[in-house]
Amino acid sequence: xxxxxxxxxxxxxxxxxxxxxxxxxxxxxxxxxxxxxxxxxxxxxxxxxxxxxxxxxxxxxxxxxxxxxxxxxxxxxxxxxxxxxxxxxxxxxxxxxxxxxxxxxxxxxxxxxxxxxxxxxxxxxxxxxxxxxxxxxxxxxxxxxxxxxxxxxxxxxxxxxxxxxxxxxxxxxxxxxxxxxxxxxxxxxxxxxxxxxxxxxxxxxxxxxxxxxxxxxxxxxxxxxxxxxxxxxxxxxxxxxxxxxxxxxxxxxxxxxxxxxxxxxxxxxxxxxxxxxxxxxxxxxxxxxxxxxxxxxxxxxxxxxxxxxxxxxxxxxxxxxxxxxxxxxxxxxxxxxxxxxxxxxxxxxxxxxxxxxxxxxxxxxxxxxxxxxxxxxxxxxxxxxxxxxx
Amino acid sequence: xxxxxxxxxxxxxxxxxxxxxxxxxxxxxxxxxxxxxxxxxxxxxxxxxxxxxxxxxxxxxxxxxxxxxxxxxxxxxxxxxxxxxxxxxxxxxxxxxxxxxxxxxxxxxxxxxxxxxxxxxxxxxxxxxxxxxxxxxxxxxxxxxxxxxxxxxxxxxxxxxxxxxxxxxxxxxxxxxxxxxxxxxxxxxxxxxxxxxxxxxxxxxxxxxxxxxxxxxxxxxxxxxxxxxxxxxxxxxxxxxxxxxxxxxxxxxxxxxxxxxxxxxxxxxxxxxxxxxxxxxxxxxxx
Numbered sequence: 297x298x299x300x301x302x303x304x305x306x307x308x309x310x311x312x313x314x315x316x317x318x319x320x321x322x323x324x325x326x327x328x329x330x331x332x333x334x335x336x337x338x339x340x341x342x343x344x345x346x347x348x349x350x351x352x353x354x355x356x357x358x359x360x361x362x363x364x365x366x367x368x369x370x371x372x373x374x375x376x377x378x379x380x381x382x383x384x385x386x387x388x389x390x391x392x393x394x395x396x397x398x399x400x401x402x403x404x405x406x407x408x409x410x411x412x413x414x415x416x417x418x419x420x421x422x423x424x425x426x427x428x429x430x431x432x433x434x435x436x437x438x439x440x441x442x443x444x445x446x447x448x449x450x451x452x453x454x455x456x457x458x459x460x461x462x463x464x465x466x467x468x469x470x471x472x473x474x475x476x477x478x479x480x481x482x483x484x485x486x487x488x489x490x491x492x493x494x495x496x497x498x499x500x501x502x503x504x505x506x507x508x509x510x511x512x513x514x515x516x517x518x519x520x521x522x523x524x525x526x527x528x529x530x531x532x533x534x535x536x537x538x539x540x541x542x543x544x545x546x547x548x549x550x551x552x553x554x555x556x557x558x559x560x561x562x563x564x565x566x567x568x569x570x571x572x573x574x575x576x577x578x579x580x581x582x583x584x585x586x587x588x589x590x591x592x593x594x595x596x597x598x599x600x601x602x603x604x605x606x607x608x609x610x611x612x613x614x615x616x617x618x619x620x621x622x623x624x625x626x627x628x629x630x631x632x633x634x635x636x637x638x639x640x641x642x643x644x645x646x647x648x649x650x651x652x653x654x655x656x657x658x659x660x661x662x663x664x665x666x667x668x669x670x671x672x673x674x675x676x677x678x679x680x681x682x683x684x685x686x
Numbered sequence: 687x688x689x690x691x692x693x694x695x696x697x698x699x700x701x702x703x704x705x706x707x708x709x710x711x712x713x714x715x716x717x718x719x720x721x722x723x724x725x726x727x728x729x730x731x732x733x734x735x736x737x738x739x740x741x742x743x744x745x746x747x748x749x750x751x752x753x754x755x756x757x758x759x760x761x762x763x764x765x766x767x768x769x770x771x772x773x774x775x776x777x778x779x780x781x782x783x784x785x786x787x788x789x790x791x792x793x794x795x796x797x798x799x800x801x802x803x804x805x806x807x808x809x810x811x812x813x814x815x816x817x818x819x820x821x822x823x824x825x826x827x828x829x830x831x832x833x834x835x836x837x838x839x840x841x842x843x844x845x846x847x848x849x850x851x852x853x854x855x856x857x858x859x860x861x862x863x864x865x866x867x868x869x870x871x872x873x874x875x876x877x878x879x880x881x882x883x884x885x886x887x888x889x890x891x892x893x894x895x896x897x898x899x900x901x902x903x904x905x906x907x908x909x910x911x912x913x914x915x916x917x918x919x920x921x922x923x924x925x926x927x928x929x930x931x932x933x934x935x936x937x938x939x940x941x942x943x944x945x946x947x948x949x950x951x952x953x954x955x956x957x958x959x960x961x962x963x964x965x966x967x968x969x970x971x972x973x
Contacts, residue, residue: 311864313868315868315869316868319723319725322723323719323722323723326722326723328715328718328719328722329715334711335715338711338712338714338715338716339715339718339719341712341715342712342715342716342719342720342871342872342873343719343723343871343872345872346728346864346867346868346870346872347867347872348730348874351874478917479858479917483858483859483860483861486820486859486860486861487820487861502772502773506772506773506776509776514776514779514780545914552956
């Protein structure tokens with residue numbers, strides 16, 4: 297019965313597969329969920345979810361999938377609840393036959409059976425295998441040893457109901473398609489790395505030393521090598537002012553994260569407004585300009601280019617010659633294409649959500665640069681794309 | 687038959703927390719799953735939420751010995767299995783004070799190797815796995831899955847007599863590879879809610895006036911909710927701040943530009959500026 301639930305999770309982009317399904321099955325066979333929906337909630341969450349960013353999706357899927365199950369099992373007489381709660385019987389292991397018997401029931405049948413038995417049953421019952429009671433092997437009851445998911449009757453005091461817990465959505469802030477903080481950005485940027493051995497040979501290569509010494513009949517032969525250093529060079533190009541103002545905080549967080557990333561061999565940051573025409577600026581206040589040919593002379597293909605901007609501008613800014621002194625008589629779009637051609641890897645991060653990417657200029661720029669939303673997921677995808685292109 | 691028996695006895699072990707370690711039902715569930723299914727338990731959460739202590743609590747609750755492997759940025763997966771001390775052997779061979787033909791005396795087990803070779807079950811804590819290189823967790827996949835590894839130098843295989851209960855903590859500094867995550871039982875320790883935080887504060891500052899603790903916690907949680915901060919204050923900062931308040935004899939606090947010892951809670955210049963910007967007034971004077 298939990299397989300449809302896995303598909304519910306997959307439809308919410310939670311990566312669950314056969315490994316998780318098997319693990320969950322094993323856990324249920326061993327009765328780790330104590331035959332309760334609460335227990336099932338915790339066990340399933342521990343086994344199906346591997347990252348806090350999926351916890352919220354799990355809660356949503358859970359409350360959708362299991363909605364109604366608790367409410368229909370709530371119609372229990374007060375008396376029944378009473379004796380299920382007070383009973384305390386030692387539990388016992390099930391024989392394989394009993395397990396197999398219980399395995400045949402799915403939740404729908406369980407529910408129907410439960411209601412039917414509720415109507416038939418007139419008295420208190422302990423340790424049986426059919427009636428609702430305690431310490432039995434019937435799928436209904438409490439402190440029982442049902443080998444698979446059954447309906448638990450009555451809860452320990454003070455425990456919150458699983459569906460209600462799930463619908464509280466306590467993990468909303470850990471979702472990865474929301475905007476992010478510096479630490480999460482750093483985490484995403486950390487994948488952007490490549491190592492190479494370069495420079496002076498000042499590190500002892502122990503393995504080679506041993507090999508060479510042995511070859512030298514035991515006379516010490518020291519071998520050195522260049523240290524392994526990060527070889528990632530990044531250019532961060534940021535749109536500031538105008539329509540970017542609402543995103544100033546977000547962009548400054550990305551800036552902080554990139555500055556703090558110690559694994560970059562070199563990080564250059566430049567600014568532009570709306571579109572790039574021939575020159576960009578080292579300061580956000582548009583001072584210290586550097587022309588594109590100058591930038592191309594200083595950098596080579598190995599640099600990775602990240603452009604941050606909403607790609608919103610008047611169409612003429614992109615499609616016609618600006619008339620600025622440094623524009624070399626070329627249109628904005630041509631400058632963008634030159635940038636993409638010069639670097640081996642580039643991407644465009646857009647703080648606006650993808651749903652608003654239909655505007656003309658955004659659509660044109662998307663054809664030049666691969667565009668990603670500035671969310672944790674988008675940044676991760678962008679970094680993945682940057683590392684693939686070598 | 688022995689293997690079946692082992693699974694049964696393990697499954698019967700249920701984690702209930704210890705006197706000093708408070709657990710939630712979700713944490714208990716995760717621990718039970720990890721123990722019963724013999725999968726590593728991956729624990730994540732903000733710093734200071736008791737990830738490392740959990741392994742100690744599990745060990746004492748199950749009555750097993752704890753082995754700790756503190757991972758550093760230079761740690762390699764091989765270090766956890768065994769280290770072959772070739773330099774010592776080379777040294778011994780040059781100065782002839784030992785029989786260097788027996789290579790086994792130069793093989794030293796790492797924490798993982800030790801937990802495999804131990805005569806009884808161990809709890810193995812792999813602390814801060816995210817500190818190591820990105821490939822580190824992947825390099826351990828096979829060993830943790832199969833619970834065996836081969837010592838290449840001696841051609842001997844080390845097989846776990848009893849599968850250790852593996853607890854892995856991560857501070858989220860790096861993402862862990864999917865293949866690794868799939869094999870783990872995951873638990874995320876949430877930042878303590880106010881009620882629990884009051885108990886934590888009580889442990890550290892038992893003699894503090896209730897009213898001040900109440901006000902201070904109010905300020906603390908309001909600050910944490912303030913979205914413009916780059917680094918939100920955590921438990922340890924709260925404890926330090928309360929100690930400063932106590933030492934200075936402060937009797938009441940409220941969230942405004944006059945907040946005493948703000949530097950104990952906010953450690954970054956931009957955060958202090960954002961704070962001053964939000965709550966009026968000028969930059970607070972440095973204490």
